[in-house]
Amino acid sequence: MAEVLFDRVEKRFSTKHALVIALADLSLQVNDGEFLVLVGPSGCGKTTALRLVAGLETPTAGSIVIDGRRVNDVPPKDRDIAMVFQNYALYPHMTVYDNLAFGLRMRHVPHREIYRLIAEVAAMLEIGGLLKRKPRELSGGQRQRVALGRAIVRQPKVFLMDEPLSNLDAKLRVQTRAELVTLHRRLGVTTIYVTHDQTEAMTMGSRIAVLNAGKLQQLDTPQQLYDQPANRFVAEFIGSPSMAILRGRLSSEPPLVFWPDDAGTPPLPLSELQAQRLAAYRGREVLLGLRPEAVMPPREGKFPLSLPVAVVEPLGSDAYVTFLLGRQLLTGRFPPRGLPQPGEVHPLTLDLEAAHFFDPASGLAIR
Numbered sequence: 585m586a587e588v589l590f591d592r593v594e595k596r597f598s599t600k601h602a603l604v605i606a607l608a609d610l611s612l613q614v615n616d617g618e619f620l621v622l623v624g625p626s627g628c629g630k631t632t633a634l635r636l637v638a639g640l641e642t643p644t645a646g647s648i649v650i651d652g653r654r655v656n657d658v659p660p661k662d663r664d665i666a667m668v669f670q671n672y673a674l675y676p677h678m679t680v681y682d683n684l685a686f687g688l689r690m691r692h693v694p695h696r697e698i699y700r701l702i703a704e705v706a707a708m709l710e711i712g713g714l715l716k717r718k719p720r721e722l723s724g725g726q727r728q729r730v731a732l733g734r735a736i737v738r739q740p741k742v743f744l745m746d747e748p749l750s751n752l753d754a755k756l757r758v759q760t761r762a763e764l765v766t767l768h769r770r771l772g773v774t775t776i777y778v779t780h781d782q783t784e785a786m787t788m789g790s791r792i793a794v795l796n797a798g799k800l801q802q803l804d805t806p807q808q809l810y811d812q813p814a815n816r817f818v819a820e821f822i823g824s825p826s827m828a829i830l831r832g833r834l835s836s837e838p839p840l841v842f843w844p845d846d847a848g849t850p851p852l853p854l855s856e857l858q859a860q861r862l863a864a865y866r867g868r869e870v871l872l873g874l875r876p877e878a879v880m881p882p883r884e885g886k887f888p889l890s891l892p893v894a895v896v897e898p899l900g901s902d903a904y905v906t907f908l909l910g911r912q913l914l915t916g917r918f919p920p921r922g923l924p925q926p927g928e929v930h931p932l933t934l935d936l937e938a939a940h941f942f943d944p945a946s947g948l949a950i951r
């Protein structure tokens with residue numbers, strides 16, 4: 585059991601051509617037994633964060649603290665941490681069984697116990713039939729499951745998982761995702777799980793840390809991130825399809841309305857409550873965000889519009905319809921029948937009560 589703390593951690597890399605700030609002033613506490621997801625786009629510093637905890641990198645500034653002990657100078661082997669690497673790093677000359685057994689043998693775990701642990705993990709990850717093969721005789725997804733198994737059998741204090749499901753096919757990914765969550769519930773081992781996939785983050789994490797360009801954007805529960813994104817980056821990153829963000833201007837006089845930029849449509853009326861929240865922004869530019877569920881077929885009591893259709897994406901259960909509001913795009917969720925064709929003008933309504941607002945300069949949510 586362990587608690588992991590990033591205390592004002594900075595990590596820089598200097599290469600021949602540039603200085604890269606991979607992580608900037610990262611403060612983050614992973615509670616004992618928690619399953620925390622680190623999510624963000626490629627290059628935002630996720631792998632670097634895990635490597636710092638594993639001891640494969642040293643912070644340029646700040647501290648990594650595990651269980652109250654500053655470990656900046658503690659070598660990886662003394663940290664009792666198991667990391668599943670993005671590129672698996674299996675021993676190529678060993679069979680799958682020996683790869684799984686390696687860490688346990690190093691710790692002199694009895695043969696029988698090793699056999700029992702491997703059988704259990706192999707069954708869970710469906711690699712029981714592969715135990716005699718070498719890594720080069722496996723598919724990418726199979727290698728990834730062996731790498732995962734190798735971390736699990738070790739029963740460490742902390743699991744670090746770097747996109748461990750990225751090479752699995754869609755069905756196996758969903759299945760393994762659920763199994764990992766169940767496994768975590770059973771073992772209760774503190775886990776930091778890295779992914780760039782927001783769906784994976786939302787379904788697995790009890791809390792999610794969203795990173796962008798080495799900076800922590802928001803640390804919250806999945807629902808809070810979705811309902812109350814702290815800034816435009818989080819708003820667009822979490823949720824699929826993304827929240828539509830409209831540029832426009834607020835009226836300076838009451839009643840408060842939002843004029844989307846060059847839309848040629850009537851302005852969008854805002855409520856009294858929103859007028860209070862946006863008092864400082866009257867007469868100024870703001871960004872108005874709408875999630876797909878706030879853009880829907882005509883309904884009593886919501887703001888009606890008719891807009892040209894740009895894209896229609898049927899999914900079976902429902903469909904995503906993207907409209908053109910002037911030159912800006914707005915995606916809505918529609919029932920799968922009676923869908924318009926691209927190019928047609930189609931009626932819709934907006935649930936403006938559900939709108940999010942952001943400062944166009946800072947990107948911060950206006951609360």
Ligand SMILES: Nc1ncnc2c1ncn2[C@@H]1O[C@H](COP(=O)(O)OP(=O)(O)OP(=O)(O)O)[C@@H](O)[C@H]1O
Nearest residue numbers: 597599604606625626627628629630631632633780
């Ligand atoms: N050893 C290194 N030397 C120089 N720059 C590095 C080094 N390792 C990482 N970086 C840079 O640090 C930044 C963060 O890299 P990192 O691997 O942590 O990203 P990531 O979030 O894991 O991305 P991905 O989703 O693509 O795996 C990137 O700009 C990367 O180019």
Ligand SMILES: [Mg+2]
Nearest residue numbers: 630631632670
């Ligand atoms: Mg990475």
